[in-house]
Amino acid sequence: MISMLGIGLMAIFIILPLLVASMFRIDAVKTVFAALVKMLLRVGVLGAAVYYLVVANSVWFDVAFGLAFVVYSIITVVVQAKLSVRMYLLPVCAGMLVALLVTGSLLLLLNNSVDKGFGSHFLLPVIALLAGSIVEPMSRSLSVYYMGLRHHNHLYYYLIGNGATRTEALNYLMKRAIEKSLVPGMRQMSSLVVGCSPVVMWTMIMCGVEVLDAAFFQLLIVLAVFAASVLSVFVAVWTARRYVVDGYARIKSEAVEIDKVSEQNIVNNEQNI
Structure with missing residues (x-):
């Protein structure tokens, strides 16, 4: 108390x-x-x-609050990745919502929360843990993907010119983005027992939860965040293809110019510092 x-x-x-x-x-x-x-x-x-x-303990209030938290996380991803809100808000929204829906539902089912009485004490922590944990890896991955549109667009056109489809040509940049989303999850899993990384487990033990239950829930959280990070990036990048490439398989000039402006802002910030 x-x-x-x-x-x-x-x-x-x-x-x-x-x-x-x-x-x-x-x-x-x-x-x-x-x-x-x-x-x-x-x-x-x-x-x-x-x-x-x-x-x-109202499901409607919980859903409304959860959606507000998700919207805040989506805007944070777009801002941190230096993307245009008008052009890339929908892809990021799709990636975040799909990842939360899939991984959140599995996490709640694996934790047996349905049998224990579904309520705010289960739904809100799951949404907050997942949405907050995938903001940074998702923003980094999307930043790598869209900056690659400018620096590696010659490779894209080279592949298109040699008979590759639009999807095949974009797979290189998509591969780099997914690799970027895999790194934080693998690093967290490899160093889980070092120091205070399993903070959820130690906190639950302090609150009187059985050690095995706390350890199991810690593993669930880490794996769910890992899956949500990769899934959110995959869905966001896949959805954004229609906004990046036009009907003639050409990279839209707007996407490239956005990256130029973002890069110039980064350079200016570094010079001011």
Whole structure:
């Protein structure tokens, strides 16, 4: 249970890093407190929303909140990947929704949540864990794919000129994007027992869950995130083909120009830093 003593002891986790920073005369007080305030505001708003959702225990409210979280994740992917919202929002949306629907449904079934009484305490964490975990690998993969449209479009036209179909020519760029989505999942699986990587398992054990059940759920989460990352990239890239290539198998100039602008923005940001 939350108590005033517990809230007071939480300050120790802020004081200790600040003491170490002050020993080396590192001025990090303003930065730390600014980050702390942002975290408290976000967690406070999220905690209050989830609290009322759990109390209400309404499937419609849960679905609405889950969709809002998914929309936020989709916009985050588009922004981080430096893509045009107007041109690439639908492919990213399709990839995210398909991945969440498939992997989320399997995760809920494997966790036997249906038999235990389906509700907010199952649906909301699954949506948040999956959607939040695949944002970064999905944005990196799509960034690699669409930047490749500019840097490797000569290879695409070379393949088209030698008799390859549009799908066969785009498979090279699609392969690079999927490889990019595979790396984080493989890295997480290979280092699962090192340090605090199985944070879900340790948290569940602290909350009184049986060790074997906590370990099994940790494995489910890692595998579900791995599958969702790859599936979301595959569906998004596959859906986006119609937006990237026209009816004559030519790469649309708009897609290339978007990448040029994005690259120039990155260069400008690096120069300003």
